Amino acid sequence: MALVKVYVNYKQSILNPEAEAVHKALKRLGYADIEDVKLGKYFELTVADGKSQAEMDHEINEICDKLLANYNMENYHYEIEDAEAAQ
Structure with missing residues (x-):
């Protein structure tokens, strides 16, 4: 068996309000060195x-x-691993 890990993220040109909210919260908490936040899905x-x-x-x-991904708004990539080795 194989374990496939799929990562889906918004394209660079798409606004992501959830990620922006996390970024602002990090700034308020004093993490000024965090320059950007990406938020996506994992399967x-x-x-x-x-x-x-x-x-x-x-x-x-x-x-x-x-x-899993909206072609107009998101990009994806995946990794394939041996399922038994991943446990």
């Missing part, structure tokens, strides 16, 4: 054995494009 998918690397890449990209 873990466990994929059964039996697929080639190319098949898995195709499937994960399709899942991200169709469900």
